[in-house]
Amino acid sequence: MSNVFMGMPALPVFGDGNLHIEEPFPAAAHRELGNTQMRANLRHATHTIRDKRLKVVAELPDWEELRDAGSATKDLVMANLPALLEEFEKNFTARGGIIHWARDSHEANKIVADLIREQNTTEVVKVKSMATQEIGLNEYLEEQGISAFETDLAELIVQLGHDKPSHILVPAIHKNRTEVRDIFLKEMPNVDPNLTDEPRLLAMAAREHLRRKFLSAKVAISGANFALADSGTLAVVESEGNGRMCLTLPETLITVMGIEKLLPAKEDLEVFMQLLPRSSTGERMNPYTSLWTGVTEGDGPQNVHLVLLDNGRTAALADKYGRTALNCIRCSACMNVCPVYERTGGHAYGSTYPGPIGAILTPLLTGIKSEENSSLPYASSLCGACFDACPVKINIPEILVHLRGEDVDSKRGTKKLPTQMDLMMKGAGWAFSSGKHLALLEKGLPFGKLAAGRDKKIKRLPGIAAGWTQSRDIPAPPAQSFRDWWKKDHTPVAPTHQQEN
Amino acid sequence: MSAKEEILSRITAALHDAPNPGPVPRDYRTTSDMAEAELIELLVDRLEDYKAHVDVVDAPGLPATIVERLKDATSYVIPHGIDERWFDAADTRLRIDAPGAVLSVSELDETSAVLTSSAVSVAESGTIVLDGTANQGRRAISLVPDHHVCVVPVSSIVRLLPEALPRMDITRPLTWISGPSATSDIELERVEGVHGPRQLDVIIVKGL
Known part of the structure; x- marks a missing residue:
């Protein structure tokens, strides 16, 4: 690493946005557990995906070697982050892309809104993105008079149902097909009143609903799954083709991405594009992956922007026991295998990031003292299923225990009298x-x-x-x-x- | 301090006690040897699992297969660099998309099918890569029409993803396609056919 650190480490700067939970996990979990329909839906969905994942993972004789390579690559990225970010910026800019840096959610939201206004439009189409969910971009744009249309089917279900996402890959996992049909009938203009709950027909209804938007949108907003430093390339992994629509047809493309998403080089894709689809949807490969490098004349958006987001990532990086949480590639395998998540659902975690990874990532991004976030590291039985499933081998149980220690330590100094727990111990x-x-x-x-x-x-x-x-x-x-x-x-x-x- | 400077200095401070990680172990499979017939069989199996329709033909049989696959299309678009033996220039349903003579989005929306070639395919995962060169065209033409007929020369098929990446020019706009558009968003069950082409016909060509 070329950066030499001199002097005392600065205090970490924590993130904000949709990361601060308002209700302690036990209270939220208790309430959510009462929703028997949701529990049945989740049980069905998580068991379906577990079986699929196991089947496609077992097909590869070198799965463990791929995990080792994935884990080591991410460690390498974190250790060399400043140099890799500079390299990425240089290459992306050389190919006609424009980079913006955002310290926190407010700064990122403002950059995006200003870029949209420059195009004289008040409507944008969106590809599913955890980063924009985290910074509350849709809510901010609405305040600014800009309508953001989610185009991923599950995000659309959540948006039309005035609901919140409960899973990072399948945000509407808590809804079954009949509930989805009911939302479409109530909220989708011009929908066929005889729509049944057959998933194929529901998908067709979404296609009809969004088609005009795709064909006429001037601005699209996306996240990114990977960014390659040595070429300045961005990648979006998806299934439905809504991503391709957003990344191809509008004149302006604005991508929001956390700084930890970098990979050093093209060859790293050979590892991560085997790990990610099999871990997330249990498919050998997802239907569509799009890669773009800045601007290509005559093909796709000619006005291409990337917002690089910190929002607490540097604070997580400063935690020497917790920093590997940033290695997460958002596959969601950990929540699909978690016995706690399966029962409480994602809403109980109160943050953009639910499940085992959310229980460590959320307090790492915001600091353990933020509102009720200190209750999240306890949302686990420490069974270790998440660690086994993680494609980049993040030791989630170990970080959970570390954060429980942080929580206890942070409270120790603030109380004058010993607590019951202190006396019992x-x-x-x-x-x-x-x-x-x-x-x-x-x-x-x-x-x-x-x-x-x-x-x-x-x-x-x-x-x-x-x-x-x-x-x-x-x-x-x-x-x-x-x-x-x-x-x-x-x-x-x-x-x-x-x-x- | 600019946002960039501040973020970079935060990272540097955060990493002051970080250990130096070792080299990345790459003990996974990066090469393979598989006979052509097996390679084709594997790719066909994967694509059919994704609900794509697959033909395997010899090079001389390609034009007739293309005609067959496009027989129900009311109109179809081809990129300007498609081999001229693959289509009938007199076909009134044909539209050619070329630099300087591009079809608008609404024209593409009224076009029922698209014919392209492809750059490289991965048999193990059933993935076909388009890279926007002249026989594949810009991304929009293989996206907006609802029916994609895609030609895969056997010489472009490899078994493993690590064998495919060296064949890709990463700075070109790339689209990796593994079956027709699909979703798993309702109860995590896969359903084919959402926003991308709902019908994918793949023609694997031996001797090409």
């Missing part, structure tokens, strides 16, 4: 520090039995331990401890080797 430390201490505590077991009463169950523990008994009972403790029972039942066989202290 102190007590546990004393009890487990010596056999004698433990033996003394175990003399209390018969009282536990007494507390359990006739049905031999403790139904409610006091204080914060009540959270544990909220959804389960504790069986009555035995009358004597294991150690007492052992002492009474077993006479030492070889007393010569016995050493009593």
